[in-house]
Amino acid sequence: MTILSIEDLKCHYVTDGSVVKAVDGISFDIYEGEIFGIVGESGSGKTTIALEIMGLLPENVNIYGEVVYNGKTISNLSGEERDKFRWKDIAIVFQNGLEVLNPVINVGRQVTEPMIKHLGLSHEEAEKRCMELFEMTGLDSSWMSSYPHQLSGGMRQRALLAMALSCSPKLLILDEVTSALDAFSRKEIRDLLLNLQKECCYTMIVISHDITFVSSVASKIAVMYMGKIVETGPVRDVITSPRHPYSRGLIHSTPDIFIYKDMWGIPGDGFMGGEIPGCPFSPRCTQKTDACTKSAPLLCACGNNGRKIACHRGGIVSLLEAGDLKFCYQLPDKKSLQAVDGVSLDVKEGEVLAVVGQTGSGKSTLAHILAGVMKPQSGEVYFMGEPLCPEGYGSRFNGIQIVFQDPFSSTSSRFTVLDAIKEPLDINKIGTKDERLNMVKDVLGLVRLSSEESFLKKYCGELSGGQRQRVALARAMIMRPKLLIADEITSALDVSTSANVLRLLKGLQNRRGFAMIYISHDLTLTLKIADRIAVMNSGKVVETGNAHDVMLSPSDEYTQRLVGSRIGLCCHTHEAA
Numbered sequence: 001m002t003i004l005s006i007e008d009l010k011c012h013y014v015t016d017g018s019v020v021k022a023v024d025g026i027s028f029d030i031y032e033g034e035i036f037g038i039v040g041e042s043g044s045g046k047t048t049i050a051l052e053i054m055g056l057l058p059e060n061v062n063i064y065g066e067v068v069y070n071g072k073t074i075s076n077l078s079g080e081e082r083d084k085f086r087w088k089d090i091a092i093v094f095q096n097g098l099e100v101l102n103p104v105i106n107v108g109r110q111v112t113e114p115m116i117k118h119l120g121l122s123h124e125e126a127e128k129r130c131m132e133l134f135e136m137t138g139l140d141s142s143w144m145s146s147y148p149h150q151l152s153g154g155m156r157q158r159a160l161l162a163m164a165l166s167c168s169p170k171l172l173i174l175d176e177v178t179s180a181l182d183a184f185s186r187k188e189i190r191d192l193l194l195n196l197q198k199e200c201c202y203t204m205i206v207i208s209h210d211i212t213f214v215s216s217v218a219s220k221i222a223v224m225y226m227g228k229i230v231e232t233g234p235v236r237d238v239i240t241s242p243r244h245p246y247s248r249g250l251i252h253s254t255p256d257i258f259i260y261k262d263m264w265g266i267p268g269d270g271f272m273g274g275e276i277p278g279c280p281f282s283p284r285c286t287q288k289t290d291a292c293t294k295s296a297p298l299l300c301a302c303g304n305n306g307r308k309i310a311c312h313r314g315g316i317v318s319l320l321e322a323g324d325l326k327f328c329y330q331l332p333d334k335k336s337l338q339a340v341d342g343v344s345l346d347v348k349e350g351e352v353l354a355v356v357g358q359t360g361s362g363k364s365t366l367a368h369i370l371a372g373v374m375k376p377q378s379g380e381v382y383f384m385g386e387p388l389c390p391e392g393y394g395s396r397f398n399g400i401q402i403v404f405q406d407p408f409s410s411t412s413s414r415f416t417v418l419d420a421i422k423e424p425l426d427i428n429k430i431g432t433k434d435e436r437l438n439m440v441k442d443v444l445g446l447v448r449l450s451s452e453e454s455f456l457k458k459y460c461g462e463l464s465g466g467q468r469q470r471v472a473l474a475r476a477m478i479m480r481p482k483l484l485i486a487d488e489i490t491s492a493l494d495v496s497t498s499a500n501v502l503r504l505l506k507g508l509q510n511r512r513g514f515a516m517i518y519i520s521h522d523l524t525l526t527l528k529i530a531d532r533i534a535v536m537n538s539g540k541v542v543e544t545g546n547a548h549d550v551m552l553s554p555s556d557e558y559t560q561r562l563v564g565s566r567i568g569l570c571c572h573t574h575e576a577a
Helices: 046-054 079-083 107-118 123-136 141-145 153-165 183-200 211-217 235-240 245-252 363-370 417-427 433-446 465-477 495-512 547-552 557-564
Strands: 002-015 018-031 035-039 061-069 090-093 171-175 203-208 220-225 228-234 318-330 336-348 352-356 378-383 400-403 483-487 515-520 532-537 540-546
Touching: 002 046, 002 203, 018 046, 018 061, 018 203, 018 228, 035 046, 035 211, 046 061, 046 090, 046 171, 046 203, 090 153, 107 123, 107 141, 107 153, 123 141, 123 153, 153 183, 183 203, 183 211, 203 211, 211 235, 220 235, 220 245, 228 235, 228 245, 318 363, 336 352, 336 363, 336 378, 336 515, 336 540, 352 363, 363 400, 363 483, 363 515, 400 465, 417 433, 417 465, 433 465, 465 495, 495 515, 532 547, 532 557, 540 547, 540 557
Parallel strands: 035 203, 035 220, 090 171, 171 203, 352 515, 352 532, 400 483, 483 515
Antiparallel strands: 002 018, 002 061, 220 228, 318 336, 318 378, 532 540
16 A cells, blocks of 8 residues: 655755756655665755655745645645644654754653654653653663763664654654764664564655665665656665666665775766756766757666666666677697687676686687677677677777787887877877877876876887886777777786776776776686676686676586685685684
């Protein structure tokens, strides 16, 4: 049974002649006994929704649409009429207890006030009920006589929760209730909410920028961006396989979900002030088209499990698709070697796919085929929906580029830095002489190398391994690839240089938004940067999946051996003597 319905809700703040569309046309239903999560960056409109449900928005907000509670439209009620629903039917727990609680009144009295006002209880009855609520929320009743500043952050949140529960509401709204708490208190609040929902069947709306917390309590989730819902669906589905680029960016920025992966935020900031034409996420999106800048996408059903997504392209699209690729080398003794044997895989827009395996497993041959350097003997490769055309995609902007394993053989020692980097522009006759020079200087800045004339005139043979690999990377980046294939690019480097190059590469991928295929024999290293991992053995892909799932719970026997082949002391396995 639906307990709350939001229908095309819009909340526009009007200040000094400007309008901020904090909430811009959202709709969702919440069912009785359900925990519904709302997540998004700061400023996405989450708290505004909560305030409108409670009827607490200021007068300078223009409100459109409907909030329907138990079949009754409450959004058009007067403040006095709305007050009848507060505490008794709908209650809210705010973020900061020190700001919400009155500093000069003890917390026990503040919890009893709603019961005296809305339930007509006597002071004695209210105090007795307050003691029960404190016990229910894990607080000793002796704290009732304390003032807010005498309580810890977790204790204040429990007191606020006790206050919200005081009149036994049917719907509980929790707005960033754990954002200022330590990990222990955060878990205690999480467990408390789950117990309350289990024992008392409370319906809850959990609002937070903390996806980890929301995913641990909610059954359904809505992802908000700049006043709009961009994706919604069952929590596990959205977390494990996000469909919207923004959802994916939020999840990949969350350390508790991918605990071994370096954190990379979503490039750019949300557009603040004025109105942006088209999809609000388009300025930060890696897969936008012209349509994305002209009209805002509608939130539409995506599959049959309740998933919905607002994206003109139907969500994250496949950039490259390969099907049943085969390649066989003919050896001098007339024998043959099946280097690639029926490989099928895909690469999504803006993601990092790592292909791992032992030396000789076929990784580099596969990389060369996907880059268009070699033609498969059978099978097809599609790039951006069209058959891979080697002479086209590597020789134009927004195509495919590859960076090879050995920086000393991939760049000629007789070339200057300038000549090596601008060679693709020269070959493809892109730009004037001055424009090419400027592009070289720009891309050198990207890879953190000097653009001074003295460095441009240096021969590649004079450079260190790390510098030479950065030059090779700059050479690829100057063509502004949509897909970059990095084939064992750190295997010839020392560990410190390798770490610097890898971090630089991932930083570029995050800022520029290109997709990447990272080829490596080092499964642990790929875990730092990869979204997905494909494991190759004897020319076949034997396992593929989420990077953490493949690494932490491999299903294939070969992958298990590969994971188990790690040697040396590790902080997770070393026991003190």
